[in-house]
Each structure stands twice: as C-alpha cells, then as structure tokens.
Amino acid sequence: MSDFKERAHNLAIQHESGELLVMPTVWDTFSASLAADAGFASLTIGSHPVADSIGSADGEQMDFADYLAVVQRITGAVDVPVSADVESGYGLSPQELFERVFAAGAVGVNIEDVVHKEGKRVRDRQEHADYIHGVREAADTAGVEFVINGRTDAVKLSDQFADPLGEAIARIKLLEEAGARSVYPVALSTAEQVEQVVQAVSIPVNVTAHPVTAHAAGDLAALRALGVRRVSFGPLWQKWLAEVSTQQLGAWRQS
Numbered sequence: 001m002s003d004f005k006e007r008a009h010n011l012a013i014q015h016e017s018g019e020l021l022v023m024p025t026v027w028d029t030f031s032a033s034l035a036a037d038a039g040f041a042s043l044t045i046g047s048h049p050v051a052d053s054i055g056s057a058d059g060e061q062m063d064f065a066d067y068l069a070v071v072q073r074i075t076g077a078v079d080v081p082v083s084a085d086v087e088s089g090y091g092l093s094p095q096e097l098f099e100r101v102f103a104a105g106a107v108g109v110n111i112e113d114v115v116h117k118e119g120k121r122v123r124d125r126q127e128h129a130d131y132i133h134g135v136r137e138a139a140d141t142a143g144v145e146f147v148i149n150g151r152t153d154a155v156k157l158s159d160q161f162a163d164p165l166g167e168a169i170a171r172i173k174l175l176e177e178a179g180a181r182s183v184y185p186v187a188l189s190t191a192e193q194v195e196q197v198v199q200a201v202s203i204p205v206n207v208t209a210h211p212v213t214a215h216a217a218g219d220l221a222a223l224r225a226l227g228v229r230r231v232s233f234g235p236l237w238q239k240w241l242a243e244v245s246t247q248q249l250g251a252w253r254q255s
Contacts, residue, residue, distance in 0.1 A: 004075075005144055008107035011042055011081035012145040015181045015204055020224045024211075025085075025233040027053045028070065029077040036078040043078065044110065045071055047085040049238040059116040064090045068104045075105025083108030083147060088115045088123070094134025098146065102139070108147030109135065110184060113171065114157075122157065129174040136179030149182045149206055149230075150175030156187035165193055169200045176201045182230050191217040194226045204229030210236045 014021055023042050024035040027049035035043055048058040050070050056062045075082050084106035089097050101109055113128040115121045123131070132150050139146030152175070154161055154168035161167040172183035184206040188194050194217045198205050207223065209215045209231050215223060223231065 004102065004105055004107055007081040007105075008145045008147070011083065011107050011147045012181060014042055014081070015147055015230070018229070020220070020229050020231065021204070022220070022231045023083065025049065025235070025237060026074060027238060029073050031237075032074045032078050032082070036080050040080065042081045042083070043074075044232045045074060045082060045084045045106070046233075046235055046238075047087050048235040052235070052238065058087075059120075060087045060090055061116075064092070064100075068100060071101070071106050072104040081107050081147075083110060083149065085110040088112050088117075089131065091117050094131055095138045098135050098138040098142070098144075102142070102144060102146070107144070108149065108181075110149040110151055111135065112151040112153060112184075112186075114153050122153070122160065125171050125174055128152070128171065129178040132175055132180055133178040140179075147181045148179060149184050150178070150180035151184040151186060151206075153186055155185055155193070165196065169197055172197060172201055172205075176203050182206050184230075189216045191222070191226055193217075194223070194228060198227035206230040206232060208232060208234040208236065211240060 023044045025044045025046040026032040051058045071084050086109045113123045152168050152171040155164045158164040168185040175183050182204040185197050
C-alpha cells in the first residue's frame with residue numbers, strides 16, 4: 001500500500017509541475033504496458049473502452065467489482081501511476097469509492113456529473129462539488145495525495161443549459177475549490193472555448209484528444225500554447241485501433 005501512496009504522490013507532483021501531461025487512456029494490461037513502455041509517466045483507465053473490452057457497456061452498466069478487477073490487473077502490470085474513470089461513482093459513498101479504488105491500486109479518479117444509474121440525471125453544481133469534496137476528505141484522512149479529475153458534461157449537454165460553456169466554467173471553479181487536482185469540461189470544440197476554461201482555474205484542464213488527429217483546437221503544441229496541462233484519449237485510441245484492424249483484416253478476407 002505504501003507503494004501506491006508513493007504513486008499517488010508522483011501523480012500529484014506531475015499535476016503540480018506546470019507541464020502538459022499526456023495520459024493515454026488504457027483498458028487492459030496489454031494497452032497499459034504498451035503505453036508505459038512507450039515512456040508515458042502516467043495513465044488513465046477509461047470506463048468506455050474497458051466496458052467494450054469485457055462485453056459490457058458504458059454508463060455504469062458494468063458490475064463495479066468486475067471493473068475494479070480490470071483496474072487491479074492494470075495497476076499490477078505497470079510501475080507508473082494510474083487514474084481510473086469511475087463515471088459518477090456507481091452509487092457509492094465518497095468514502096467507499098475512494099477506499100475501493102485505492103485498494104485496486106488506482107491513485108486518481110475521474111468523476112463526472114451525469115448519474116447514469118438515475119436516468120442520466122445531471123447533478124447540480126454544488127451536489128457534484130460536494131461529492132468530490134467527500135472523496136478528497138476520505139483520501140486526505142488516509143494520507144493519500146489522490147488526484148481527482150472533476151468532470152462536467154455541461155458543454156456536451158448544450159440543450160439543458162442556456163449558457164453551456166458558462167455553466168461548465170462555474171462548475172469547474174467549484175470543483176477546484178472542492179479539492180479536484182484537475183478538471184475536465186468535456187466536448188470543448190474550439191481554441192476559444194479551451195482558452196476560456198484554462199483561464200478560469202489554476203489547476204490543469206483535461207481535454208480529450210485523438211492519438212492521430214489530436215483535438216479540434218489543434219495539435220499538442222497548440223494545446224500547450226493554449227495552457228492545456230492534461231490530455232487523455234477517452235475511447236478514441238481503442239476506436240482507432242479497431243478501425244485500423246478492421247481495414248487490415250478486411251484486406252486478408254478479400255484476397
């Protein structure tokens with residue numbers, strides 16, 4: 001357990017460095033080892049690609065114990081810090097969520113504000129901040145420098161808010177105050193949007209990039225210039241591998 005406390009410290013330091021972190025999103029020991037061997041200093045585990053890899057579906061439809069078994073195999077296969085996507089928390093209390101995820105070896109989490117188990121209900125601003133604060137308190141009490149990535153889908157759910165970007169900014173500010181060490185307003189599609197959210201908080205802003213085509217706001221250099229300090233792939237690396245594999249395997253079938 002002390003080894004994972006050290007990994008948590010490592011990941012926290014990475015987030016405080018001011019440098020841009022690229023944390024490939026992995027889904028099994030093969031993809032995790034591939035990314036770690038390529039030299040990445042930390043990884044994320046995505047619920048969507050894990051669900052696809054075990055024949056389930058995203059949206060908290062996996063059995064959480066099954067998901068944590070995958071997490072534990074990944075954290076046992078690599079020496080770098082690993083953060084796990086836990087969607088909205090699978091209905092667990094903040095205390096239990098932290099304890100179970102950390103016991104599986106993950107030293108950070110991604111927590112979103114859409115509660116899939118409750119008909120995709122969107123938590124209000126303070127409710128989401130309070131949940132993340134609960135996880136922060138549980139980790140601090142355990143002496144773990146746990147890295148919480150506070151996600152909001154406000155921009156993605158543009159039909160639910162009069163000012164989706166303004167709502168996202170208000171939420172990530174609260175998440176920073178609640179103890180998140182990075183924030184993740186998903187679905188940013190322009191450089192202007194990215195720049196606005198980066199300027200709203202002092203902690204790293206996470207964006208999702210494609211491993212080949214990068215982000216709508218630009219490539220890695222452009223994201224760095226905009227002030228982005230954390231990049232993950234979501235399900236896009238796995239989807240790209242599927243597309244390439246389908247093309248290559250199809251050529252063999254037609255020959």
